[in-house]
Amino acid sequence: MNTKNAGFNSKLIHSGAMHDEKLSAVSPIYQTSTFSFKNADHGAACFAGEDDGYIYTRIANPNVRELENAVAELENGFDGIATSSGMAAVNIVYLGLLGAGDHMVSHNAVYGPSRGVMETLYPKFKVESTYVDATNAQEVRDAIQPNTKVLYIETPANPTIGITDLKEMVAIAKEHNLKLVVDNTFCSPYLQKPLDFGADIVLHSMTKFINGHADIVAGIVITKTEEDYKNIRNVMVNVGCNMDPHQAWLTRRGLKTLGIRIDRAQESAQKVAEYLEAHDKIEWVKYPGLKSHPQYELGKAQMNGPGSMISFEVKGGVKSGKVVMDNVHLALLAVSLGGVETLIQHPASMTHSKLSDEKQLSGGITKGLVRLAVGIEDVEDIIADLDQALAMI
Numbered sequence: 001m002n003t004k005n006a007g008f009n010s011k012l013i014h015s016g017a018m019h020d021e022k023l024s025a026v027s028p029i030y031q032t033s034t035f036s037f038k039n040a041d042h043g044a045a046c047f048a049g050e051d052d053g054y055i056y057t058r059i060a061n062p063n064v065r066e067l068e069n070a071v072a073e074l075e076n077g078f079d080g081i082a083t084s085s086g087m088a089a090v091n092i093v094y095l096g097l098l099g100a101g102d103h104m105v106s107h108n109a110v111y112g113p114s115r116g117v118m119e120t121l122y123p124k125f126k127v128e129s130t131y132v133d134a135t136n137a138q139e140v141r142d143a144i145q146p147n148t149k150v151l152y153i154e155t156p157a158n159p160t161i162g163i164t165d166l167k168e169m170v171a172i173a174k175e176h177n178l179k180l181v182v183d184n185t186f187c188s189p190y191l192q193k194p195l196d197f198g199a200d201i202v203l204h205s206m207t208k209f210i211n212g213h214a215d216i217v218a219g220i221v222i223t224k225t226e227e228d229y230k231n232i233r234n235v236m237v238n239v240g241c242n243m244d245p246h247q248a249w250l251t252r253r254g255l256k257t258l259g260i261r262i263d264r265a266q267e268s269a270q271k272v273a274e275y276l277e278a279h280d281k282i283e284w285v286k287y288p289g290l291k292s293h294p295q296y297e298l299g300k301a302q303m304n305g306p307g308s309m310i311s312f313e314v315k316g317g318v319k320s321g322k323v324v325m326d327n328v329h330l331a332l333l334a335v336s337l338g339g340v341e342t343l344i345q346h347p348a349s350m351t352h353s354k355l356s357d358e359k360q361l362s363g364g365i366t367k368g369l370v371r372l373a374v375g376i377e378d379v380e381d382i383i384a385d386l387d388q389a390l391a392m393i
Contacts, residue, residue: 003073008074011074015074016066016068016073018062027253035055061242061245067248068220071204071255075184075202077223078222079233081229082219082220083243084241084244086185088219088236089219090117092232092239093152093203097231098127098150100126101126104127104149105129105144105152107153108134109160110157110158111205114183115129115131144176151169152181154182156186156299163293165298166182166199183204184202185205185208186208187307188262190305191307192304197302199224200224202221208339209258209261213250213339217247261340266306266307269306269374270306273289274290281393283312283313308374309337310371310372315393316393317367318367320393323392324393325344328389336373339373342374342385344370344373346371
């Protein structure tokens with residue numbers, strides 16, 4: 001099926017399809033490390049790139065290619081590079097775009113490990129980085145140096161739910177000849193397509209919304225150009241952080257329900273956010289669907305929906321937050337997101353614990369901040385669970 005002009009949910013199901021023509025299998029798994037050649041000439045042609053036959057799963061695999069093609073089409077990109085984890089996706093972008101003496105500007109509330117690995121590992125290779133509030137375009141401009149090569153943002157940010165203006169970032173990147181990289185994990189291509197705004201590269205932790213079932217770890221990089229694609233794919237192949245075929249098959253299966261899962265989760269998240277905002281034990285709530293969100297209008301302009309991620313602070317700080325997290329029964333105390341289950345966690349002591357107190361606060365990560373990833377359970381049950389936990393304070 002040619003899915004170029006199909007609707008988004010049709011693309012979710014049919015894009016990238018690589019059906020087994022011999023067996024007519026609708027959803028085959030190519031669980032193999034290596035592929036045989038028809039003859040010596042065929043093998044030589046495959047290695048020379050003159051034939052698109054498969055060689056070795058570290059390089060490419062039919063299940064992995066189907067997933068890469070599907071997500072690339074959903075993001076309107078040139079092609080995708082699937083990886084063994086979200087952090088593998090982050091690192092092949094870093095390795096592909098940055099070298100000794102280069103500098104990167106990023107959001108101070110970016111995913112903790114994305115910042116942590118840049119600040120602890122890459123200085124060994126003479127790569128520098130600066131972190132600012134990317135929701136403030138002037139702070140981004142002020143952080144750019146003569147050796148800056150990459151502008152790396154995440155919107156909405158994890159876990160502050162701050163929204164960065166993609167059009168502004170594209171303008172800044174073009175003005176300074178930078179590669180604009182956007183972590184689109186919180187939105188998925190269902191709610192936001194950064195490449196359409198002019199970004200160069202998009203990446204995802206497919207562990208989250210794209211897979212959606214908390215049963216695999218995976219990442220993907222989608223590029224706008226063939227040049228960036230070849231560069232970053234070469235890094236992935238050489239580093240060896242490829243996906244496993246079964247891992248890819250599970251992720252492709254989960255991708256098929258992305259639209260209906262997000263529709264359900266964000267519908268519930270809106271009701272949960274409104275409930276929390278009205279609760280007398282809640283200090284503040286950050287959710288793109290609330291008019292109180294500082295970038296509410298921007299969110300409506302560049303996102304196709306507010307998503308299902310909520311951050312809030314309970315009155316009484318860390319102590320009260322712990323009471324809530326220790327007394328929920330339906331929500332799970334876990335650090336991931338984007339699955340069918342509702343999850344709750346404390347970023348300052350969990351996902352962003354490797355950052356110093358100073359760096360946490362500069363990124364808006366207060367000690368009392370609680371992050372809630374709303375799932376697809378009945379919303380009445382989610383609210384009742386939070387209500388009984390808040391009553392324990």
